[in-house]
Amino acid sequence: MSRQKSKRFAESKIMPNIIEMGKPNFLEMAGKWNSDFFLNTQPLVVELACGKGEYSFGLGKAFPEKNFVGMDIKGSRIYVGARSAIESDLSNVAFLRGKIENLRSFFGWKEVDELWITFPDPRPRDKDEKKRLTFSRFLKLYQHVIKANSIIHLKTDNRSLMDYTVQSVTDLGGEILVLTHDLYESDWREEHLGIKTYFENKFTQKGFKINYLKFRLPELSEPEGTIPPIFFRKEEMG
Numbered sequence: 519m520s521r522q523k524s525k526r527f528a529e530s531k532i533m534p535n536i537i538e539m540g541k542p543n544f545l546e547m548a549g550k551w552n553s554d555f556f557l558n559t560q561p562l563v564v565e566l567a568c569g570k571g572e573y574s575f576g577l578g579k580a581f582p583e584k585n586f587v588g589m590d591i592k593g594s595r596i597y598v599g600a601r602s603a604i605e606s607d608l609s610n611v612a613f614l615r616g617k618i619e620n621l622r623s624f625f626g627w628k629e630v631d632e633l634w635i636t637f638p639d640p641r642p643r644d645k646d647e648k649k650r651l652t653f654s655r656f657l658k659l660y661q662h663v664i665k666a667n668s669i670i671h672l673k674t675d676n677r678s679l680m681d682y683t684v685q686s687v688t689d690l691g692g693e694i695l696v697l698t699h700d701l702y703e704s705d706w707r708e709e710h711l712g713i714k715t716y717f718e719n720k721f722t723q724k725g726f727k728i729n730y731l732k733f734r735l736p737e738l739s740e741p742e743g744t745i746p747p748i749f750f751r752k753e754e755m756g
């Protein structure tokens with residue numbers, strides 16, 4: 519492991535805005551983000567696959583009246599967002615290190631007010647379809663944690679992933695609210711406040727157009743299935 523990574527991991531252990539394995543609150547937050555962590559009743563917004571957390575950080579700064587949790591499996595990436603939040607004194611932004619597959623262990627039934635999925639890995643090979651964060655199994659996880667009528671946003675440079683997602687949402691009976699294949703030439707660009715993620719910056723500099731989708735999923739009337747136990751594989755720990 520690089521020196522930078524070890525330093526970040528050591529610091530993360532004592533950073534109060536990082537929730538990760540080994541900390542007492544790691545698996546204790548579901549249903550209690552506002553009562554036990556943010557200590558207020560503000561709407562809870564979650565960014566999935568947040569990477570270095572530019573979006574959670576940027577939105578947290580722009581909307582102090584909402585709480586934000588950026589989630590990613592990579593500890594050295596969320597460290598960057600968490601450090602920025604501490605330096606900017608943002609008490610409404612936190613980062614969770616975990617696998618999105620385990621979302622129901624981290625967020626309670628209908629606890630989340632809004633979800634963002636920012637530049638997820640497109641996983642173009644057919645055999646990896648199940649790993650796409652908009653595969654039906656993931657959408658069903660989102661249905662468990664979001665409140666009725668909540669909005670889910672997806673931003674991606676990858677047109678195939680966007681087309682796949684529109685189909686996946688529609689197949690599940692979801693509602694497409696906004697769809698553009700060129701966000702920065704669309705009427706929706708203002709809403710994004712100029713906040714760009716690390717990958718978004720990289721792709722826009724290369725001339726890629728940004729796809730943006732806003733959608734809703736049908737409300738579940740009761741939780742389905744059981745919440746599987748949580749586990750990490752060694753290669754996911756970096």
Ligand SMILES: C[S@@+](CC[C@H](N)C(=O)[O-])C[C@H]1O[C@@H](n2cnc3c(N)ncnc32)[C@H](O)[C@@H]1O
Pocket residue numbers: 566567568569570571589590591592595616617618619636637638639715716717718
């Ligand atoms: C292409 S990066 C995008 C990061 C960031 N959103 C951005 O736009 O800069 C995809 C991120 O998804 C995370 N990721 C992929 N699959 C995940 C999963 N199943 N659970 C948690 N994080 C995941 C990766 O660790 C990586 O940081």
